[in-house]
Amino acid sequence: MSDKIAYSRHGDIAVLRIQNPPVNALSQAVRQGLSDGMARAEADDGVRAVLILGDGRAFIAGADITEFGKPPMEPNLPDLCTRIEASPLLVVASMHGVSLGGGLEVALCAHYRIAQPSARVGLPEVHLGILPGAGGTQRLPRLTGAEKAVEAITTGRHIKAPEALEMGIVDRVEEGDPEAVGLAYTQELLDQNAPRRSVSEMPAAEGIDWDATYDAVLKKGRGQISPATAVRAVQAASELPFAQGILRERELFMELMNTDQRKGMIHAFFNERAVSNLPELKGVEPRALQSIGVIGGGTMGAGIATAALLSGFGVVLIEMKDEFAATARDRIAGNLQGALKRGKINQAKYDALTTQTLTVSTNYDSLSDVDLVIEAVFEDMSVKREVFGKLDAACKSGCVLASNTSYLDVNEIAACTSRPADVIGLHFFSPAHVMKLLEVVVADQTAPDVVATGFALGKALGKVSVRAGVCDGFIGNRILATYRTAADHMVLDGATPYQIDKALTDFGFAMGPFAVADLAGLDIGWMTRKRKAPDRHPQERVPTYIDRLCEQGHFGQKTGEGYYVYEKGKRGGTPNPKIADLIAAEQQELGITPRPFTDQEIVRRYMCAMVNEAAKVVGEGIARRPLDVDMTLLFGYGFPRYWGGPMKWADIQGLPAVLADIESYAKEDAWFWEPAPLLKQLASEGRTFGDLNKEPLK
Ligand code: 3HC
Numbered sequence: 001m002s003d004k005i006a007y008s009r010h011g012d013i014a015v016l017r018i019q020n021p022p023v024n025a026l027s028q029a030v031r032q033g034l035s036d037g038m039a040r041a042e043a044d045d046g047v048r049a050v051l052i053l054g055d056g057r058a059f060i061a062g063a064d065i066t067e068f069g070k071p072p073m074e075p076n077l078p079d080l081c082t083r084i085e086a087s088p089l090l091v092v093a094s095m096h097g098v099s100l101g102g103g104l105e106v107a108l109c110a111h112y113r114i115a116q117p118s119a120r121v122g123l124p125e126v127h128l129g130i131l132p133g134a135g136g137t138q139r140l141p142r143l144t145g146a147e148k149a150v151e152a153i154t155t156g157r158h159i160k161a162p163e164a165l166e167m168g169i170v171d172r173v174e175e176g177d178p179e180a181v182g183l184a185y186t187q188e189l190l191d192q193n194a195p196r197r198s199v200s201e202m203p204a205a206e207g208i209d210w211d212a213t214y215d216a217v218l219k220k221g222r223g224q225i226s227p228a229t230a231v232r233a234v235q236a237a238s239e240l241p242f243a244q245g246i247l248r249e250r251e252l253f254m255e256l257m258n259t260d261q262r263k264g265m266i267h268a269f270f271n272e273r274a275v276s277n278l279p280e281l282k283g284v285e286p287r288a289l290q291s292i293g294v295i296g297g298g299t300m301g302a303g304i305a306t307a308a309l310l311s312g313f314g315v316v317l318i319e320m321k322d323e324f325a326a327t328a329r330d331r332i333a334g335n336l337q338g339a340l341k342r343g344k345i346n347q348a349k350y351d352a353l354t355t356q357t358l359t360v361s362t363n364y365d366s367l368s369d370v371d372l373v374i375e376a377v378f379e380d381m382s383v384k385r386e387v388f389g390k391l392d393a394a395c396k397s398g399c400v401l402a403s404n405t406s407y408l409d410v411n412e413i414a415a416c417t418s419r420p421a422d423v424i425g426l427h428f429f430s431p432a433h434v435m436k437l438l439e440v441v442v443a444d445q446t447a448p449d450v451v452a453t454g455f456a457l458g459k460a461l462g463k464v465s466v467r468a469g470v471c472d473g474f475i476g477n478r479i480l481a482t483y484r485t486a487a488d489h490m491v492l493d494g495a496t497p498y499q500i501d502k503a504l505t506d507f508g509f510a511m512g513p514f515a516v517a518d519l520a521g522l523d524i525g526w527m528t529r530k531r532k533a534p535d536r537h538p539q540e541r542v543p544t545y546i547d548r549l550c551e552q553g554h555f556g557q558k559t560g561e562g563y564y565v566y567e568k569g570k571r572g573g574t575p576n577p578k579i580a581d582l583i584a585a586e587q588q589e590l591g592i593t594p595r596p597f598t599d600q601e602i603v604r605r606y607m608c609a610m611v612n613e614a615a616k617v618v619g620e621g622i623a624r625r626p627l628d629v630d631m632t633l634l635f636g637y638g639f640p641r642y643w644g645g646p647m648k649w650a651d652i653q654g655l656p657a658v659l660a661d662i663e664s665y666a667k668e669d670a671w672f673w674e675p676a677p678l679l680k681q682l683a684s685e686g687r688t689f690g691d692l693n694k695e696p697l698k
């Protein structure tokens with residue numbers, strides 16, 4: 001028998017304990033072990049029941065995702081599930097921690113299920129670009145009804161044990177050692193002569209309006225196909241006999257397994273975890289963190305303070321004047337109200353956070369005891385210089401001094417202090433208490449334990465932290481500036497901002513670039529264009545039509561008018577009729593005859609610009625690995641998760657094809673489209689960005 005399964009005997013009950021840390025994924029050895037364990041129990045004289053449970057922190061977290069894309073190995077999971085359910089013995093699952101995907105599917109093949117109150121169950125396969133493929137779509141609706149099964153499977157959410165009990169997924173919830181309560185429950189069932197109860201033999205769920213459900217799920221998925229495909233599998237459970245339904249599930253599962261979306265989602269799953277795993281930080285202890293200082297209580301400062309408070313840090317926030325301090329306090333209270341409304345905190349916690357854990361002051365001396373301070377004042381080097389001088393004087397020795405700057409040189413900021421080794425960039429995204437990305441910007445002299453502290457803070461705040469080097473815009477904003485420019489060029493050449501936004505949301509972006517610009521505020525781009533004007537390359541094409549709108553005081557959503565016009569109380573905007581005239585005037589001035597663009601060309605140019613700049617960012621060492629770029633775009637810029645990130649997208653397209661397109665665009669604008677040396681190198685060597693993730697550049 002496989003060493004992944006421990007077999008033991010307790011009277012009439014055989015116990016199969018899965019031992020595959022960290023989360024008991026159903027690897028080949030586990031599947032084989034469970035199959036052998038069932039056979040051994042069935043052959044073991046006097047055994048009347050089998051209890052399946054997991055060792056360590058979970059029952060089973062699902063199929064072993066590392067096996068995806070590799071040749072299948074027997075026994076396969078659906079056969080194992082069928083085999084467990086068909087056993088002549090009474091089978092019970094005792095669930096603790098998580099039972100996810102294939103893990104829940106194994107449990108659904110047991111004849112009874114008992115769970116710890118803290119246990120969570122779910123079928124999250126759609127988040128990996130697939131659907132439950134071991135009977136989950138056929139068995140769950142037989143227990144919960146079609147509607148609840150569709151909701152659970154298409155959202156992939158984790159369901160807590162008490163709710164799972166209500167839904168009929170588990171039969172009993174009981175606190176205690178999983179083996180002890182499992183054995184007692186099994187014994188009780190044996191004593192009652194409880195029948196073997198196979199979910200597959202239960203009546204099929206009544207049908208719902210499948211086409212309407214499919215359409216609604218497809219729309220919600222913004223181009224992601226796995227949730228909608230899962231609807232069809234649940235439909236099969238209600239319309240076909242069980243055995244045929246299983247075949248249909250298998251067919252749909254295999255279809256999804258072969259998609260690029262599955263590859264992108266799995267890439268995202270592993271690299272979301274790998275991104276904060278830096279070899280250079282192995283064995284480096286982060287500094288202790290209990291209280292955090294925040295300078296500036298505007299949009300970002302208030303968000304950062306909120307995130308820190310919600311994660312259990314004491315916060316001291318410094319503003320310039322009493323009235324700004326009061327506004328900052330209100331902003332934070334407003335953010336915390338949101339958390340209260342969503343049930344993330346209760347009223348007592350809210351009161352404690354706003355009155356005791358948060359200090360707002362105008363005096364830098366209040367920072368004397370904080371362990372780390374994050375500056376979020378105006379994006380102006382002279383203001384930052386002054387602030388860092390004050391921090392240097394006020395903060396204790398060993399305190400980490402961080403800047404939330406979007407673009408400015410962290411080396412220059414560090415040089416304003418007597419302790420550059422303690423200075424780092426911690427670049428949050430707006431709203432900082434919601435957005436998952438944190439760029440940890442490492443300056444020339446930043447000490448390794450300060451970098452480790454940046455990552456430790458990110459982890460404590462529940463962020464996905466990415467290491468970035470110093471350059472204008474670091475990883476994300478630098479790449480953004482380039483693909484935004486590609487979009488601007490397309491507008492000058494004939495595509496409308498609205499066609500571009502639509503093409504890109506159809507591709508899967510949460511928002512198009514022009515809607516994003518309206519949201520962020522058009523004044524930001526306007527100021528950046530003015531700041532960069534003196535250093536502009538003579539061949540650089542910079543559209544200025546939108547500056548005309550800014551000159552009239554229209555800055556996007558916050559003023560009610562930008563690329564779109566926004567009506568109070570309404571979500572989203574409608575195209576601003578002034579924009580077409582402004583574009584036409586600039587085209588005329590520049591002698592451009594507008595030409596039509598297909599949506600496909602729009603997406604291709606936008607993506608090629610992104611990939612080319614990203615390859616420069618990796619080639620220059622600003623991002624260490626392509627996966628750092630992928631996670632930055634995924635968690636900070638609304639990049640569709642199912643593409644895995646721009647580098648994964650480029651690998652899927654094939655780097656020679658991407659390079660060929662960039663070279664063809666370079667014939668129109670050699671300066672903007674200059675191919676990245678790294679892209680050329682990889683394409684010529686037949687390698688991929690994925691190869692560089694395994695073996696980073698030296
Ligand atoms: N297969 C292989 N490895 C897995 C895994 C899985 N199903 N689930 C987690 N791991 C690995 C992680 O990659 C990580 O490895 P690392 O330490 O080398 O980085 C380690 O286990 C611990 O995972 P986390 O860091 O994520 O630990 P958490 O405690 O934060 O979360 C978890 C645990 C909730 C189980 C989370 O890992 C998770 O959501 N896992 C995926 C669950 C899932 O999607 N299951 C469905 C699989 S598909 C399937 O079952 C198909 C079937 O229907 C046929």
Ligand code: NAI
Binds near residue numbers: 295300301
């Ligand atoms: P903001 O203008 O909303 O807030 C800045 C705050 O700093 C104001 O409340 C101001 O009173 C305060 N302040 C200015 N000088 C100060 C001083 N000497 N001492 C104490 N407080 C002072 O600006 P926002 O948007 O919050 O940006 C702050 C920083 O974060 C900037 O560097 C910006 O580039 C960066 N950033 C902004 C993002 C955004 O989406 N707004 C995203 C990521 C970073």
